[in-house]
Structures are given as C-alpha cells and as structure tokens.
Amino acid sequence: MTMTYIDKTTRPGGTLRRRMARLTTDLWLPAAVVVLTLAVASVRPQILDAGNIAAMLKSFSVMAVMVLGLTWVIAAGKIDVSFMQVAALANMICAWSLAQGWGWGAAIGAALAAGLVVGVVNGLLVSAMRLPALIVTISTAGICASIAAALGKGTVIRIEAPGPLAPLLDPVLGGAVPPVVVPVLLIAALAWVVQERLAMGRYIYAMAQNEAAVRSVGVPVVGLGVLLFALSGVSAAAAGVLLAEHLASGQPMIGGPYLINGLTVVLLGGMMVRVGKPNILGTLTATLFIGVLFSGTALLGLPDYQRQIIQGALLLIGLAVATLAARHHGTGGHRDGA
C-alpha cells in the first residue's frame, strides 16, 4: 500500500493559524521598528527631520554592508569576530594609500583586497585546517587591529580630497536619502536571491545543521566555508571604505564598538523570517532597528555607556527568547542530544 508523497493541494501554511504565526515571525521586527520610531518621535520629533533620517540611513548602509557576509558565516554555524577589525584595517589602508599619493581607485582596491585576503585566510584555517573559528578570527582581528594602528603610527590619518563615493553619501530627495542605500539594497536583494533560490543558500543552512551530511553528498564544504569567510572579509572591507569616505579619515580604533553591534543585528535578525537562523532580510531589519535605537537614545540625551548597557541587555534578552523559542518548538526532539 503506497501513500501520497507530494500532495500539491495542502501546502505548508494552509491553515489560518499557521498563516498568522508565519505573519508574526515575519513582521514583529519591522513592527518594532515602526513602534520605536513613533515612540521616540512623540517625545523628540527631530528624529524624523530630513537631516536625522539621512544620518540614520548612512549608518544603516555602513552597518548593513559590514554584516552581510557575517550573516551567512553565523547562519552556517561558524563565528567571525574579525569583521570589525577588517573594516578598521580597510579604512586605514584606504586613508594611508591616499596619503601615499595613490589614487582613490588603487586605495579602494587595496582595501578590498586586504579584506579578501583576511577572509580567505580565516576560511582556510577554519574550513581546511579545522581550527576553532573563534580562536582563528580573534587572532586575525588582533593582527588587523595592529596593522591598522601601525599604518597611522597609532593615530588618525586625514583624507584631504573627497573620493568618487562622495556623491553616494550626499543626501537627495529633500536631503533625507543618501543614494548609497540604493546599491546597498540592491546587493542585499541579490544576496537574498542567493540565499533563498540558489543551491548555496540551502547548503549554508544545511551546514549549520549537519556538516557531514552536506560533505557526504559531494558538496565542496571546504570551498563553501572559504567563500563565506571571504565574503565576510570583503563586505567588512567595503564598509571600511564607506567609512573612509564618510569620515574623511582613517580611524584605527573604529572597529571596537562594531563587534557587539554586528552580532546584535545578525542574531536579532535571526529571530525573524527564519526563526533561529540568521538571514539577510532579518539582518537588514535589525540594522534599521538598531539605527533607530541609537538615534533615539542620542536624541533623548542618554550617554554612550547607557546605550551600551541597553544594547547588551537587548542582545541578552533576544538570545534568551530565541533559545527558549527553539526549545519550545522542540527542534531538538528527534535529534541526538547534543
């Protein structure tokens, strides 16, 4: 007696309750962004000024670019804590190259190449040599930070001439929208397609679950691992280049705070759309959320350290909710107790 195998009439999400649940996981974070914006606006309407929106979108763009690659590294069950120092290194390389009299093209190329090299080294050490990802990336982070500081002998390098990216950061549409959001969103859309429609996206999530299974069917797991770390390096370096243009300088110590910011947005974003799994759309939304939060706390006059406490607490609460939700869903039910 055989049963039906693939019943085309009852697709997942058929019932109303399921659809509602689906809608909640998809929309809670965007809703939180709206609610937070309105809440801040009710006290400090300046948050919706054109200038403030432009500032928020600029930092959104930098942040989003920095963590696009990181999102997939974490989705694949690995960790990369070098991304913020890669951004700092790229930022300094850009400024240093310009100070040497190279053109912007060469400076940007050198910065991105540095990101690629660090990413490939991370990927080879983690995937091919099977070293612990945290130890590898913590070390490369330290090395990047040192080189970044050494380039400027411990201080900032100023950039005199604005570069070719300057128009991207110059707000248009009533001074509210820096054009850079367009390429950033396009790249994110492309990444979304790769994640959702191409084989690679599928392998990334399968790898986090059971790397041996993916390897055993002949998927080049080592190559994929190297690719993911390389993408993380390049995308962090691209953010560093944007920062060079934005700040008109190379700042060796700029990396530090981005570590917790980056992890917060990736993990917070992982609680939307695909629950428990970092994904591009979630990362973008969470970046927006953090941007509004930062702008709001600044407008409300909270000092930096209070924002840091709020953010740490937010990350901790988010983690707790995600972990408890995962346990509630019983995903661990049939698997071997890990």
Place this chain on the structure above:
Amino acid sequence: MSRLNDHFRGAARVLGFVALVLGVGAVFALIEPRFLSHASLSGIARHMAANGLAALGLTFVVIVRKFDLSIAGIAAFAAMSMGALIAAGLPLWAAIMGGLALGAVLGAISGIAISYFELPDIVTTIAVGSICGGLAFLYTGGRSIFQNFFQSGITDLNDARLLGLGVSLWILLAVYAAAWFVMSRTRTGMAFYATGENPVAAHFSGIATRRFVALAYVLCALCTVLAVLLILAESGNAETNKGANLMMPAYAGVFLGAAVMGGTSVVATFGGILLITMLLDGFALMGVPYYYSDGVVSLILLGGVIAFSDSLREWITGLGLLRPRAARKSENRA
C-alpha cells in the same frame, strides 16, 4: 611499560617547553642585554602575575569546552567598583571582597545563562561583557578614580617583597598551586574534565555538569578580578580601560600552552602565559610600539595553534609516508 612511555612523553613536552622559554629568553638577551636586568625580570614577573591570573580563569572555562569573551568588561567593571569602594574610604580587604563578590555574581550570571538556560556561550559573554563595560562608567562617568589609593595600601601588592620576590608573584604562584592541585589531583578536577569531554556521559556518571560549567565561569570572573586588582596596584588608580589588555594574552596563553602540552591544563597555561609575557615585555623593551602588542600576541597564538594542529601533523606524516590521507584516518578509527 605504556605507563613509563606516557610519563616520558609528558616529560618530553615539559622539557620542550622549558627549552622554548630558554631559547626565547636567550634570543632577547642577545639582542637587548637589558632583558636580563633586575628591573626587566621583575617587570616580567609583575605582568605575568596579572596576565597569568586572567589566563588561569579562562583555563577553567576552556576545560569545560566553552569560551568567555566578557573578561575585559568584567575587569573594567570590577576595577571601577573596587576603586569606588577604596575612594569611599573602605579598607582594602573590604574593597577586594567587594570586587570578588561582584565578580562571582557576574560570572554566575553568564554561567547560569549558559549552563542552565543553554544560551550560546560566545554571544552571551559578549553581551554580558558589553553591559559590564557600560556599567563601569556608572560611578564617575568614566573619569579616573585615585582617591585614597595611596593610603589604602593597595600599592603594596605591587611594591612589597617577600623572600626577594614581589607579592604579586607570590599571589600568582599560590593561586596556580591551588588550581593545579584541584584540577590534577582531586575528584573535583576530574569532574571538570569529564564535563568538558562528554557532558552526557558525565551526567550519567552522577556528575552535576551544569554546576561545573557555571562554576567555571564564576572562577573565571574571580580570577579576572584578582588580575585587574594587581593592575590597579601597579598603576595606583582605577580607569575604565584597565583590563582591556587582559583578554588577548589570556587566550594566547591558554591555547598556546594547550597546543604545546597536548591539552588544556593549569601547567600548560602557566607555560603559555610565561612565554607570552616574555615575548610582550621583550618586544616592549626593544622599543616596539604599543600598538603592535595585540598583533604580536595574535600572531603567536595563531602560529602556535597552526603548528600543533592535527591537520598539519597529518599533512606532515602524509609527506613522510606518502600515504593517502583517508587511509590513515580509517586506520586510526579501526
């Protein structure tokens, strides 16, 4: 016979480590004779005391197969808290107890979240560290605390000597000796190791694995507080960035030691941190700028982990025997 063999192999590793330390020392002494001066050696001893305590704390966490990235944050918060207590006129011992109590609470928060509530270790400790880093600003908004420091006697921890050695070095040796005894010679140590090796099997052997994971984080935080206490004693004031330089040497010490000695242990960490501190101080003496120090430590850590990795060993033996890799793996399993 196999027992003798094991002892021999263990001794060979220790000897190798000693040779490495002597070799590094000799190279520095040749390049910069001041390396062997009294001031330089006592500086190494002092720095090693602070670095070594932080690394020891991390050792407990690594033995139960977890990570702790809150060291810098906890160090900053504890430093400012102890500073505030001293400034408020409390006696030194009370300030230290206050710092240790705070450390125990912070370690317990991470530990309980990770063991009992099963939150992921890396991100949880980053979050806790970040919160602590913010809380460090609570007392003065970030300004340095130095009131009462001189009167409190905290600087004696740095300056006083006992039998010709600095007090801080004695503290280090005493804490390491206690830790070595507990981890290598008692059933508590076995329970720690069993928890790290296979938590399920340890639980089925009647070991309270969650308690040991939580305890590892508490011990790590306590050691971190002691480490930053010695830093306060050396500098004579409390600032929010005290302890920012504790984490990298701690990781390098633990993992370099484990790589050379073939496993994480108190002795391995001691060797690792000795080597790291010598290198850091040696380079500083040679006039290498401060901003290279993290890079140097990272490079050494990465180099050590690569040099002693399984895959490199497999690759080298593969070159030697010209045997395909898969074959050797299956042989190991058989």
Place this chain on the structure above:
Amino acid sequence: MATPVLTASDVSKRFGPVQALRGVDFHVGPGEVHALLGINGAGKSTFIKILSGIIQKDGGTLTVAGREVHFRTPEDAIRAGIATVQQHPELVADMSGLDNIFLGRETAGRGLFARIDRAALEARAEALLARFAVPLDLRQEVGQMSAVEREAVAILQALAVDGIRVLILDEPTSTLTEVEREDLFALMNQLKTRGISIIYITHQLEEVFAIADSFSVFRAGTCVARMSVAEARESRVSLAELMLGEAVGDVFPPKAGAPAGEALLELEGLGRPHEFTDISLQARRGEILGIFGLVGSGCDELSKTIFGALPAARGTIRVHGREVALRSPRAALDAGIFLVPGDRRSEGLALSRPALFNVPLANLRRASGGFWALRRGRLRRDAQELTRQVALHPPSLTTPASGFSGGNQQKIVLAKGLYSEADIYIFVEPTVGVDIGARAKIYAQMRALARTAAVVVISSDCDEVHGVADRTVALHKGRLVAPGARGFSRDDLLMAGIMGEVAA
C-alpha cells in the same frame, strides 16, 4: 548464472604494518541480495570503503559489468553505479525528506550558484517514487521521521543518481524495530525486482536467512566463504563458526542455578505521560530480569527513569525495600543503581580519555580521600584489576577509549559499573555494534554480576532477552506484558512485545 555486476579479485590493502585485506575474491550478481558477514576487524569495512571509493586498494582488480574500474573518490564509485548508505546516514534534520534526497544534486550543473527549481525537484521525486514505491511523506522534516523512514530517505538519496546498479547498506537494521525491519526488507525486495544488487552488512545472523540470496564471510582480512543461502540451509553450516573460524558453543551462559534472592529494586505503578504507564516489577538478587521492547515502546525512557535521568510522573521506586526519590543519576548511583546506557559512545564514555579516566567516573568518592584528593596508586590498581576482570583487550589503561572496538568500549563501561559498586545493574541494548565473539563475553559478565547483584537487561533484540535472562517481561506501547506462571517462551515473548498480547 548471469554475469556478475561487480567483481573483486585478489584485492589487498595494507595500513602501515597491518595487512587489512589480502587476496579478497568477491562477486555479486544482478538483482542479488548479498550479505557480508564477519566479526569486527575481519576487514569487511575496509572492503566496503574500497568499493565505495573512500579509500583505494593497494592491489587486485575491481570490475563493474565486466569492465575494470579504478575508484579514486566516492564520486567515481557513484558514477560507476555503486552507491553506499552508511551505518548512520548523515541527513539534515530540519530539512524535508525531499530536500535531503536531492541535497547536493538539486541541478544538473551542481554548482553553488545553480538555481533551485522546486517544481522540477518534485517531479524528480515523483519519478523516483514511481520506480520505488515507498510509503513516505517526503514533505516531512527528517528530524520528525522514524528510523526506518530516515533509512528510506537515505536509500532514495543513494538511488537518486541515474544508473545505480549496486547498493551497499552498512548495518541498516541496527537501529530498527522488528516491524520496521520488515518494512526495510520489503523495500529491499522491491529494489531487487528492479535489478539492483544489494550488498548488505549485518551482525544479525538470522537476517541473512530472512532476506539474503547469498553471503560472503570475511575473516582475518580475506573472504573465507561464499555460498548461497539455500546451500547454507541444506548443509546446516554455522555462520558463527565460519565467522570466528572455530567451533562456538552457545553464546548465552547457563541460567541461574539457585533461586533468586531478595528483591533489590521494586517498581510500583511507575509512569510517565505518553511514554509508559503503570509499570510494576521486581528485580531480585541473583537473577537477570529481561525486558523486551521495540524501539519506541518506552524502554529507553523507563531505563532513564529508573536511573534518575528522567523524573517519574507517578508511582514509586523502592531500593532494598526502602522508597527512594531519584531526582538525578547521582541519587540513583548513591542508591546502588548503575545504568549501562544504550548509546555508549555518547552516554557512557569520555571517548578521548583512557580507561583510567573513565573507570572511576561514576564513583569519584571511592577514588578520593581527604580534601577530595585522588588516591592515585589505589585507583590505578583498582582499574587494572577491573579491566582484567572484564578482559579488556588490549589491556591498556592509557589508550583513549576511542581506540577500542565496540565490544571493548562496552567492557570499559562495565568496569566503570563494577567500580561504582552498585548492586542493581541496568543494561540497555548491551550488544548493539558488538561482534559475536565479544558478545558472549559480555553475557558471561552479566551472569557473573548476577551472582551478587540484580541485573536488568532491556533490549529490542528478543533472542538476546530470552537467551540471557532468567525471567522475562515485555513492554508494548508503554504497557508491561507479563507472562503466566510458566514464563514466556521465545515466540510468546516476541508476540508480547510486538502485539502486546499474551498467548493463550
């Protein structure tokens, strides 16, 4: 006879000083189900790894359909039409069966950037299922599937490549219930009618007669016998003797001579919702109590409840006549209960550590004195004595547990149990993955234990329970099925465990 699909002649393989295979001759015909037998270390896994391209042979020839082949990678073997399903197939738990089947083969191009066409995948799945009718909902996540369904997904994954003629199944039944085993055999018979040859590795000798057409026996790195099942039946040859190369007596030790002593462990009305209800039984000093239950019958949960790893929702547990509250394995160990867990690799041993570390783990108090300090000399002597007692081979206290065979790993767990000085021993699936030679030794140990302690054997292997226990009960869907006054015969026990009925 038809020309063989796959032949191996004079295949040899050496690992360093060890000659793992020498002069192996082997063949399998089209549509033939061929069992591969041998104790651990006989060379059958090495041979399978050569056939599936994981390792390369040193000498000899392999032919597929008459043409010589050289496999350098698993992909080469698959291209030649030989697919392998590993003993524990690697699947992605939170992906659907469909996605697992085509994992890595979603598109012809097989690149990372190939676009995935869901409709095409579903069409391919339909086509696959049209060839091999498997009752399986492929939309379900693999993590939610039963063991046999996962095995079926793994088999379909192997067959999803065109042109597969030989399927190698490595101990597929080791985690299956008897009912599921029948389902798997039905699937195998179907593959057979499609002309696919199956090479089938098993430790369960009765399965050879149930499903195989022919079999080969490996011993000491070579193939010592190949015959058809019909021949074997006729000549009444003993498979166990062929495998061991010597005459074997009964694998089970004699039953207890003396009547059982006082009840050490008494369960009364023990229950956990949806798992088991109203379990009342006694384990007595001097006897082995056997509990037969299929996978999913509640056996595993029952053993963990008695061991304090799961809380009992209702009922009482009495040890030495006194009621105890077992809130943790620690409490159970203190009460004198030791569990030899079913999954020794993940639940019983610190694999990277030697016997000297593993043996005292469940009784660290005995290993230590004042200040919790370890008494290392005494510990070493005790561990030496106990590993000798359980006949650990090789008798090394310093070799990591992972370096031992399954049977010897089980002996380390046993030594750990002896060190814990318990008087109630619960064995769960004690001989899964243990070859026939080591199995007899483990049964003998259980019998020796039962002289002074109460032993409970919980297993899904009916012959094992019936063979080794003095008294047997069955667990069916969480309910205890107890025999009448005369006890269960082997067939009655099987009936009770599968159907939940006591034969009249």
